[in-house]
Amino acid sequence: MRDYATRTAADLTVHLGDITLDGASDPGQLDSARAMCLPWPTPFRFLPGNHDVGDNPPSPEVPCKRPVEPSLLERFRSNFGPDYWTVFVEGWFIIGLNAQLFGSGIPSETEQWRWLEHCAARAGKHPVVLLLHKPLFQNTREDSIPHIRYVPLAPRGRLLRLLAPLDLRLVLSGHTHQYLDRMIEGVRHIWIPSTAFFLPDADQERVGEKVTGLGLLELSCEYFRFDLVCPDGLARNNFADQPFRKLLHN
Numbered sequence: 428m429r430d431y432a433t434r435t436a437a438d439l440t441v442h443l444g445d446i447t448l449d450g451a452s453d454p455g456q457l458d459s460a461r462a463m464c465l466p467w468p469t470p471f472r473f474l475p476g477n478h479d480v481g482d483n484p485p486s487p488e489v490p491c492k493r494p495v496e497p498s499l500l501e502r503f504r505s506n507f508g509p510d511y512w513t514v515f516v517e518g519w520f521i522i523g524l525n526a527q528l529f530g531s532g533i534p535s536e537t538e539q540w541r542w543l544e545h546c547a548a549r550a551g552k553h554p555v556v557l558l559l560h561k562p563l564f565q566n567t568r569e570d571s572i573p574h575i576r577y578v579p580l581a582p583r584g585r586l587l588r589l590l591a592p593l594d595l596r597l598v599l600s601g602h603t604h605q606y607l608d609r610m611i612e613g614v615r616h617i618w619i620p621s622t623a624f625f626l627p628d629a630d631q632e633r634v635g636e637k638v639t640g641l642g643l644l645e646l647s648c649e650y651f652r653f654d655l656v657c658p659d660g661l662a663r664n665n666f667a668d669q670p671f672r673k674l675l676h677n
């Protein structure tokens with residue numbers, strides 16, 4: 428990925444989370460993953476995933492196995508910088524959110540909501556790209572079946588109400604290890620697969636395409652172009668074949 432970022436002379440690299448294999452069990456992975464990103468040929472922004480800082484509950488009635496751990500979040504921040512942020516570029520307003528906070532109930536969730544309210548006010552009429560670890564939903568914003576794959580229903584509704592006045596064009600997410608690209612209610616939702624591996628059907632239902640790759644996003648004035656890329660050196664690894672499979676917590 429470093430070679431590819433060099434070749435493309437990208438203005439920015441964004442990691443959409445799950446930077447570690449299992450930082451929740453072995454926090455030292457957060458430090459070693461950061462070391463693997465040094466040096467990097469472009470500015471780099473990071474967002475946390477469930478493997479990095481713990482997870483959020485799928486609903487108030489459905490707890491997760493390993494909740495977000497504030498000390499892990501602090502370790503993430505000390506290694507990778509802020510876990511939610513904005514970038515203005517080419518007239519676009521890019522918002523990166525910490526999806527692991529939604530519904531977590533920890534003080535950082537309140538702080539992110541407060542920050543997001545200010546942030547939404549700053550977006551003005553600029554077209555907006557939203558980046559976060561988890562997809563907002565599977566098919567519609569009203570999807571109500573609790574699932575660890577998506578932003579839970581209540582915080583999803585709050586988020587979409589906050590974003591409603593904005594010119595939201597694009598939502599990019601990670602987490603699923605699958606590729607899916609759809610236009611829903613005027614907003615393009617793209618699930619970007621992992622650069623590391625895909626999960627076999629025996630381990631994970633097939634919702635999108637089971638590939639590996641990264642996303643290349645070009646922004647210019649009013650328009651954007653997205654390409655899924657599988658550069659030289661990136662293999663289509665099956666998780667079932669990985670030696671670390673037994674080490675993974677979930």
Ligand SMILES: [Fe+2]
Pocket residue numbers: 444445476477478560601602603
């Ligand atoms: Fe994830």
